Amino acid sequence: MTDPRRPRVLGRSPRRVDGPAKVAGTARYAGDQHVVDPAHLHLVQAEAARGVLAGVDVGAAEALAGVLAVLTPDNAPRLASAQDRELAAFQSHEVAFRGQVVAAVIARTREIAREAAALVRVRIDEQPHDVRLSADRDDLYAPEKVNGGAETDTARGDVATALARSPFTLDQTYTTAWYVNNPMEPHTTTALWLDGDLVLYDSTQGVHTTRESTAEVFGLEPGRVHVIAPHVGGGFGSKGTPHVHSVIAAMAAMAVPGTPVKLALTRPQMFSLVGYRTPTVQRVRLGCDAAGRLAAIAVDAVSQTSRIKEFAEQTAVPSRTMYAAPNRRTTHRVAALDVPVPSWMRAPGECPGMFGPEVAVDELANACGVDPVEFRVRNEPDVEPESGKPFSSRNLVACLREGARRFGWEHRAPAPRALVESGWLVGTGVAASTYPVNRTPGSAATIRCTGPGRYLVRIGAADIGTGTWTSLAQVAADALGVDFADVELRIGDTASPRASVAGGSSGITSWGSTVVAAAEAFRREFGDHPAEGAEAGAEMPEDDAADAYAMHAFGAQFAEVRVHVDTGEVRVPRLLGVFAVGRVVNPRLARSQLVGGMTMGLSMALHEHGVPDERFGHVVNHDFAEYHIATNADVPRVQAHWVEEHDPHTNPMGTKGVGEIGIVGTAAAIVNAAHHATGVRVRDLPVTLDHFL
Numbered sequence: 001m002t003d004p005r006r007p008r009v010l011g012r013s014p015r016r017v018d019g020p021a022k023v024a025g026t027a028r029y030a031g032d033q034h035v036v037d038p039a040h041l042h043l044v045q046a047e048a049a050r051g052v053l054a055g056v057d058v059g060a061a062e063a064l065a066g067v068l069a070v071l072t073p074d075n076a077p078r079l080a081s082a083q084d085r086e087l088a089a090f091q092s093h094e095v096a097f098r099g100q101v102v103a104a105v106i107a108r109t110r111e112i113a114r115e116a117a118a119l120v121r122v123r124i125d126e127q128p129h130d131v132r133l134s135a136d137r138d139d140l141y142a143p144e145k146v147n148g149g150a151e152t153d154t155a156r157g158d159v160a161t162a163l164a165r166s167p168f169t170l171d172q173t174y175t176t177a178w179y180v181n182n183p184m185e186p187h188t189t190t191a192l193w194l195d196g197d198l199v200l201y202d203s204t205q206g207v208h209t210t211r212e213s214t215a216e217v218f219g220l221e222p223g224r225v226h227v228i229a230p231h232v233g234g235g236f237g238s239k240g241t242p243h244v245h246s247v248i249a250a251m252a253a254m255a256v257p258g259t260p261v262k263l264a265l266t267r268p269q270m271f272s273l274v275g276y277r278t279p280t281v282q283r284v285r286l287g288c289d290a291a292g293r294l295a296a297i298a299v300d301a302v303s304q305t306s307r308i309k310e311f312a313e314q315t316a317v318p319s320r321t322m323y324a325a326p327n328r329r330t331t332h333r334v335a336a337l338d339v340p341v342p343s344w345m346r347a348p349g350e351c352p353g354m355f356g357p358e359v360a361v362d363e364l365a366n367a368c369g370v371d372p373v374e375f376r377v378r379n380e381p382d383v384e385p386e387s388g389k390p391f392s393s394r395n396l397v398a399c400l401r402e403g404a405r406r407f408g409w410e411h412r413a414p415a416p417r418a419l420v421e422s423g424w425l426v427g428t429g430v431a432a433s434t435y436p437v438n439r440t441p442g443s444a445a446t447i448r449c450t451g452p453g454r455y456l457v458r459i460g461a462a463d464i465g466t467g468t469w470t471s472l473a474q475v476a477a478d479a480l481g482v483d484f485a486d487v488e489l490r491i492g493d494t495a496s497p498r499a500s501v502a503g504g505s506s507g508i509t510s511w512g513s514t515v516v517a518a519a520e521a522f523r524r525e526f527g528d529h530p531a532e533g534a535e536a537g538a539e540m541p542e543d544d545a546a547d548a549y550a551m552h553a554f555g556a557q558f559a560e561v562r563v564h565v566d567t568g569e570v571r572v573p574r575l576l577g578v579f580a581v582g583r584v585v586n587p588r589l590a591r592s593q594l595v596g597g598m599t600m601g602l603s604m605a606l607h608e609h610g611v612p613d614e615r616f617g618h619v620v621n622h623d624f625a626e627y628h629i630a631t632n633a634d635v636p637r638v639q640a641h642w643v644e645e646h647d648p649h650t651n652p653m654g655t656k657g658v659g660e661i662g663i664v665g666t667a668a669a670i671v672n673a674a675h676h677a678t679g680v681r682v683r684d685l686p687v688t689l690d691h692f693l
């Protein structure tokens with residue numbers, strides 16, 4: 001099969017294979033699946049943040065024509081496992097956060113279900129609640145581990161002494177806001193039971209992980225749960241861990257035997273039911289010498305979790321990787337509040353966790369009079385500072401240099417508030433990005449010859465808008481030594497072999513390694529001229545390199561910010577990022593991911609801000625009218641580039657993930673540019689105009 005004249009498949013930009021179906025509207029998302037005569041479900045949520053359900057009066061709702069049933073804690077079936085309290089729908093009368101589901105109406109149409117849901121009368125014996133996150137709470141606790149299984153605290157050397165001896169020090173607190181995952185497609189499930197098997201058309205980042213969590217909740221053999229998700233309209237992590245709505249959809253389908261049930265969350269419901277990014281408080285202490293060499297780095301991070309389920313954001317973890325310093329400390333403390341369950345949102349940990357430290361570095365660089373690009377270059381470590389492992393590849397300096405060149409950094413005035421253009425203060429800023437190369441175990445793939453020169457590759461991977469349908473087929477074609485057009489990929493269905501979740505930017509590393517192993521097995525067994533029907537498969541191979549090397553992608557982001565002298569209006573006319581992400585499988589798709597991440601970072605910096613109301617315990621601005629997300633007019637020019645990077649250790653393709661790194665560091669670059677424009681240092685996101693007035 002291998003023909004040296006054949007054009008390489010990796011590194012080219014075939015268009016999305018699913019693009020035409022999406023543009024034509026024929027791609028079926030979870031809510032679009034054709035099922036016979038479905039019923040529709042609408043959820044009723046608690047309007048108190050803490051208490052005990054005293055009664056749910058469903059009389060008026062049930063009396064409405066077209067209502068089939070109303071589920072409540074008084075009549076819902078008992079689940080086999082209520083261990084995951086986020087998923088334990090209707091299993092107790094306790095209300096643990098405002099927005100918790102307390103009833104669900106099944107009706108003939110979506111409209112009737114919604115109308116009836118408004119007629120359900122819920123009485124809650126309220127108890128005092130507490131949703132106030134602060135670093136001075138006396139009930140903060142140290143979780144056993146933080147997200148991703150990382151250590152809660154680390155310490156090296158003597159930070160206090162090093163700070164006392166440093167001629168330049170910084171001790172500041174930075175905060176990031178409550179951000180909500182808002183993929184375009186709301187969380188949607190179509191559920192039906194067929195001879196005791198459960199079929200879920202679910203908007204999920206992992207069909208097999210959804211199968212496994214659902215099977216456990218219902219006490220089913222995993223093989224009896226079929227999850228299908230060929231197209232997913234975004235997730236940003238909110239479809240990566242299981243949430244209660246899909247459990248309720250399956251429960252509802254049980255309540256109306258023989259009838260499939262469709263559930264689509266409303267946008268406001270997504271603000272309490274599908275996870276969100278916890279607000280964080282980050283105290284950063286740095287000390288350096290007159291040349292800008294860091295002697296000490298300490299990051300103490302505080303975040304919130306819910307009372308019913310712990311999620312501990314790994315906010316201080318990226319600081320363990322970024323800069324050299326002999327004395328260092330990181331800690332994580334968590335407050336368990338009467339709030340919805342936080343979870344993954346694009347680059348959990350790295351995204352909020354690179355905000356405080358990357359602004360702090362800018363502040364300290366200014367204090368000691370070293371250019372912020374140069375400051376970062378001077379603090380490059382030889383090995384990963386806290387693990388002592390060599391980097392499989394680390395090209396942060398190349399990103400900083402290439403970014404500075406492309407951006408025109410050399411023309412920058414060193415002092416802030418140096419440039420005014422037609423009433424706008426103009427400034428520029430820089431920040432670094434990093435994201436680990438994650439490899440998730442537990443994938444398998446099969447390859448079958450379906451005709452002369454035709455190959456079917458099956459793996460239960462997900463395409464959440466990232467381009468897996470295309471990029472993973474490229475990996476397969478490359479490994480088989482055939483043309484892209486010769487490969488048909490089958491993903492998004494538990495009928496294919498098990499795949500890990502599309503999370504942690506681990507997709508191409510994990511699924512790609514698996515597909516490459518399957519292609520190798522196939523070629524070993526059948527050579528380059530297989531007969532029709534020849535089939536082979538493989539599981540994801542073990543990987544020792546992960547123990548030997550620290551594997552991370554890096555990047556440098558540059559921002560131009562304009563702040564209006566009179567109104568304080570903040571604009572970001574230009575963002576430029578240069579990334580080191582290993583080999584790029586598909587430049588068109590990779591650029592889309594990086595630009596998308598940077599755009600989301602801009603949105604985080606300027607607009608997004610879930611505002612909790614302590615009196616009632618919810619995010620008050622829970623819709624698109626009031627939770628602002630950057631629109632086209634807010635995003636004039638975002639450019640993403642990458643440096644050549646050959647990493648022989650990450651995986652057989654030499655790739656690093658591109659899904660999340662784009663959002664890491666953007667907000668810090670914008671805050672640093674805003675300071676350069678105005679001389680005002682913003683330490684609390686978002687960067688709103690009142691900071692400058």
Ligand code: MOS
Nearest residue numbers: 237345346503504
């Ligand atoms: Mo990503 S937040 O790990 O889906």
